[in-house]
Amino acid sequence: xxxxxxxxxxxxxxxxxxxxxxxxxxxxxxxxxxxxxxxxxxxxxxxxxxxxxxxxxxxxxxxxxxxxxxxxxxxxxxxxxxxxxxxxxxxxxxxxxxxxxxxxxxxxxxxxxxxxxxxxxxxxxxxxxxxxxxxxxxxxxxxxxxxxxxxxxxxxxxxxxxxxxxxxxxxxxxxxxxxxxxxxxxxxxxxxxxxxxxxxxxxxxxxxxxxxxxxxxxxxxxxxxxxxxxxxxxxxxxxxxxxxxxxxxxxxxxxxxxxxxxxxxxxxxxxxxxxxxxxxxxxxxxxxxxxxxxxxxxxxxxxxxxxxxxxxxxxxxxxxxx
Amino acid sequence: xxxxxxxxxxxxxxxxxxxxxxxxxxxxxxxxxxxxxxxxxxxxxxxxxxxxxxxxxxxxxxxxxxxxxxxxxxxxxxxxxxxxxxxxxxxxxxxxxxxxxxxxxxxxxxxxxxxxxxxxxxxxxxxxxxxxxxxxxxxxxxxxxxxxxxxxxxxxxxxxxxxxxxxxxxxxxxxxxxxxxxxxxxxxxxxxxxxxxxxxxxxxxxxxxxxxxxxxxxxxxxxxxxxxxxxxxxxxxxxxxxxxxxxxxxxxxxxxxxxxxxxxxxxxxxxxxxxxxxxxxxxxxxxxxxxxxxxxxxxxxxxxxxxxxxxxxxxxxxxxxxxxxxxxxxxxxxxxxxxxxxxxxxxxxxxxxxxxxxxxxxxxxxxxxxxxxxxxxxxxxxxxxxxxxxxxxxxxxxxxxxxxxxxxxxxxxxxxxxxxxxxxxxxxxxxxxxxxxxxxxxxxxxxxxxxxxxxxxxxxxxxxxxxxxxxxxxxxxxxxxxxxxxxxxxxxxxxxxxxxxxxxxxxxxxxxxxxxxxxxxxxxxxxxxxx
Numbered sequence: 001x002x003x004x005x006x007x008x009x010x011x012x013x014x015x016x017x018x019x020x021x022x023x024x025x026x027x028x029x030x031x032x033x034x035x036x037x038x039x040x041x042x043x044x045x046x047x048x049x050x051x052x053x054x055x056x057x058x059x060x061x062x063x064x065x066x067x068x069x070x071x072x073x074x075x076x077x078x079x080x081x082x083x084x085x086x087x088x089x090x091x092x093x094x095x096x097x098x099x100x101x102x103x104x105x106x107x108x109x110x111x112x113x114x115x116x117x118x119x120x121x122x123x124x125x126x127x128x129x130x131x132x133x134x135x136x137x138x139x140x141x142x143x144x145x146x147x148x149x150x151x152x153x154x155x156x157x158x159x160x161x162x163x164x165x166x167x168x169x170x171x172x173x174x175x176x177x178x179x180x181x182x183x184x185x186x187x188x189x190x191x192x193x194x195x196x197x198x199x200x201x202x203x204x205x206x207x208x209x210x211x212x213x214x215x216x217x218x219x220x221x222x223x224x225x226x227x228x229x230x231x232x233x234x235x236x237x238x239x240x241x242x243x244x245x246x247x248x249x250x251x252x253x254x255x256x257x258x259x260x261x262x263x264x265x266x267x268x269x270x271x272x273x274x275x276x277x278x279x280x281x282x283x284x285x286x287x288x289x290x291x292x293x294x295x296x297x298x299x300x301x302x303x304x305x306x307x308x309x310x311x312x313x314x315x316x317x318x319x320x321x322x
Numbered sequence: 323x324x325x326x327x328x329x330x331x332x333x334x335x336x337x338x339x340x341x342x343x344x345x346x347x348x349x350x351x352x353x354x355x356x357x358x359x360x361x362x363x364x365x366x367x368x369x370x371x372x373x374x375x376x377x378x379x380x381x382x383x384x385x386x387x388x389x390x391x392x393x394x395x396x397x398x399x400x401x402x403x404x405x406x407x408x409x410x411x412x413x414x415x416x417x418x419x420x421x422x423x424x425x426x427x428x429x430x431x432x433x434x435x436x437x438x439x440x441x442x443x444x445x446x447x448x449x450x451x452x453x454x455x456x457x458x459x460x461x462x463x464x465x466x467x468x469x470x471x472x473x474x475x476x477x478x479x480x481x482x483x484x485x486x487x488x489x490x491x492x493x494x495x496x497x498x499x500x501x502x503x504x505x506x507x508x509x510x511x512x513x514x515x516x517x518x519x520x521x522x523x524x525x526x527x528x529x530x531x532x533x534x535x536x537x538x539x540x541x542x543x544x545x546x547x548x549x550x551x552x553x554x555x556x557x558x559x560x561x562x563x564x565x566x567x568x569x570x571x572x573x574x575x576x577x578x579x580x581x582x583x584x585x586x587x588x589x590x591x592x593x594x595x596x597x598x599x600x601x602x603x604x605x606x607x608x609x610x611x612x613x614x615x616x617x618x619x620x621x622x623x624x625x626x627x628x629x630x631x632x633x634x635x636x637x638x639x640x641x642x643x644x645x646x647x648x649x650x651x652x653x654x655x656x657x658x659x660x661x662x663x664x665x666x667x668x669x670x671x672x673x674x675x676x677x678x679x680x681x682x683x684x685x686x687x688x689x690x691x692x693x694x695x696x697x698x699x700x701x702x703x704x705x706x707x708x709x710x711x712x713x714x715x716x717x718x719x720x721x722x723x724x725x726x727x728x729x730x731x732x733x734x735x736x737x738x739x740x741x742x743x744x745x746x747x748x749x750x751x752x753x754x755x756x757x758x759x760x761x762x763x764x765x766x767x768x769x770x771x772x773x774x775x776x777x778x779x780x781x782x783x784x785x786x787x788x789x790x791x792x793x794x795x796x797x798x799x800x801x802x803x804x805x806x807x808x809x810x811x812x813x814x815x816x817x818x819x820x821x822x823x824x825x826x827x828x829x830x831x832x833x834x835x836x837x838x839x840x841x842x843x844x845x846x847x848x849x850x851x852x853x
Contacts, residue, residue, distance in 0.1 A: 276555065
């Protein structure tokens with residue numbers, strides 16, 4: 001058991017180092033120069049200033065020297081300074097991660113809960129109107145670009161029926177604090193979370209419906225029914241516990257990819273999260289920030305995989321027994 | 323007081339147009355105090371305009387920091403921190419008198435030493451620092467309320483460079499600690515300014531909030547209690563916020579012509595193109611003049627005849643702008659329409675290419691080239707590039723469009739001269755010496771973006787530029803710039819596209835907005851809400 005855990009940890013560590021080296025190399029061999037981007041944003045600069053900036057950021061060194069310096073710093077917990085914001089990358093990530101986690105968890109958990117219910121329900125009544133409706137909504141959710149859904153929801157719920165604010169995480173001119181601040185944030189959260197949830201909802205309702213249909217057709221369900229068990233027990237105790245396994249797997253994986261999921265939604269709704277920071281860092285060639293976010297993202301994936309393993313064991317006793 | 327000021331000002335020898343000094347605008351009827359003006363930001367890396375050019379920093383920066391002067395309607399320079407100034411007869415000494423009792427946001431007095439420190443800081447750190455103040459030989463502070471600039475040569479555009487956008491008055495006691503100004507922590511944290519508004523909240527991820535400076539040195543101003551800049555990156559979201567009234571004032575919003583039509587119909591919204599004249603945003607097709615075929619003027623002229631900029635102005639910009647005719651924006655005081663024009667004529671273009679040694683070859687084409695398309699301003703650059711590609715295909719010229727994935731990639735290609743042709747655009751800025759000379763000066767052929775990257779050098783133009791840079795007689799200076807515009811259009815250094823469409827949207831009740839050609843980059847101490 002202990003040996004297995006140690007092996008997993010070692011694997012995770014090696015994976016992290018590989019991610020660091022790969023990200024660093026890929027970003028540095030891609031075209032574009034962070035100093036040129038910075039200078040362009042400043043409105044131009046003299047060749048002397050460009051040389052000074054390049055030297056200050058260590059970009060005048062050979063790539064392998066830069067990589068060595070970078071790995072050495074990471075080992076000491078130093079992820080460097082943002083070239084654009086001139087702030088420690090860890091501080092920037094810490095500032096932005098809260099809003100992203102709030103947005104993604106709200107959207108993901110709502111979508112999992114509602115998607116599973118809809119999927120289970122439509123699997124039971126395969127040819128009902130509701131089942132077809134769930135299929136249509138899911139397909140629409142899959143196909144519609146997330147930014148388009150966001151804009152449509154703004155038009156509907158902010159412009160036509162002015163119920164919700166269009167952008168930001170809190171009201172700019174309010175001096176709200178405590179409970180009022182929380183309510184203000186929740187008010188701002190509804191639209192972006194709803195937009196993101198609609199995409200996830202499509203996915204989870206399809207997934208749970210397919211999984212449920214497969215389980216409902218299996219022998220042990222037929223046996224349970226033949227035994228005369230109540231329908232509720234057959235569905236929720238016997239079928240759902242098995243049907244939910246793929247949902248757990250995908251939820252774990254998706255949670256690890258919080259940033260990629262949130263980029264467009266955060267941009268449309270001006271949500272001050274990590275997604276927009278990642279997007280801006282790519283455009284600005286803010287390499288240290290981008291590397292920091294990518295590393296953080298990789299850590300999230302690895303951690304969520306481990307968490308999914310644990311949850312899986314709880315949900316599926318067969319794995320625990322193995 | 324006004325009489326004394328007027329006497330002092332009018333007795334001073336003028337510094338060309340900049341010294342066509344007027345008095346402060348007559349106060350509007352009963353401005354109302356109070357209220358919050360909500361505008362927006364699309365992101366900024368610093369709040370200190372001394373180290374950063376552009377609107378993202380300039381718009382809030384001009385509220386946080388004061389300047390020696392400000393620029394009003396029709397480019398008239400107006401008193402600000404300096405309530406009077408005198409220029410010596412030889413135009414080489416300018417003496418500024420500062421208003422009494424002015425204080426920074428932390429309560430420390432603003433003195434001539436701060437002005438000196440600010441000018442030196444800008445000269446060393448601003449992208450245009452040396453262009454603006456390279457001829458300032460020394461700065462003398464004979465008294466706390468007096469500053470004297472000694473110039474090596476007359477600088478006709480000097481006063482324009484002394485507005486807060488370009489030379490913010492910085493507190494020496496905060497910034498003079500020897501730290502690098504470009505990365506000074508106080509550029510973003512606990513910012514101590516000198517202007518009408520103080521920083522209350524600075525969270526670049528979410529918003530910037532400025533509040534009224536109660537101790538502002540212009541008594542009774544500003545009128546607004548707050549200016550809020552929520553961070554909104556997506557232009558479509560901005561349009562929706564404007565429609566809903568969540569934003570009161572949106573300059574530099576990247577409003578497209580079709581959005582403008584939509585917003586003009588929205589209740590309580592107004593759209594104006596005023597306030598962009600001084601920035602003077604011009605688009606052009608830049609050709610690398612070092613190599614054939616673009617080193618041949620006839621080829622460039624053929625391209626100019628093939629590209630119908632009137633069509634582009636009509637289709638891409640919805641007829642809301644005009645074709646560019648040269649390096650200067652039509653709103654620039656030195657603009658001249660007396661330049662050679664190249665009417666759309668495909669037959670003429672084809673004949674010129676034949677004569678230049680580029681007939682249609684056996685492979686069915688004359689020549690091929692790569693046209694770089696920058697990642698910035700895609701709404702303008704991409705359709706213009708696609709139109710050029712289609713037009714030149716009719717002349718049997720193969721154009722491959724290379725869209726830059728990001729800003730840095732495009733900058734790298736152009737500034738290292740590693741390109742054949744690129745869509746480009748730049749700002750005139752307050753004086754041609756800053757925004758225009760850089761593209762044509764022979765000694766500015768550098769590996770720096772928005773310098774003379776195309777590699778143009780005409781000694782005759784160089785001489786004219788040198789003369790215009792120091793000419794203090796407005797009429798003579800205008801004539802020199804007219805010659806320059808005519809000459810560079812004869813040489814077809816660039817092929818000018820339509821001027822940019824820049825619009826500001828504001829809602830009913832936002833009153834007394836700056837009527838300066840610098841628009842949103844001017845101080846807002848006179849703005850009030852009449853709601």
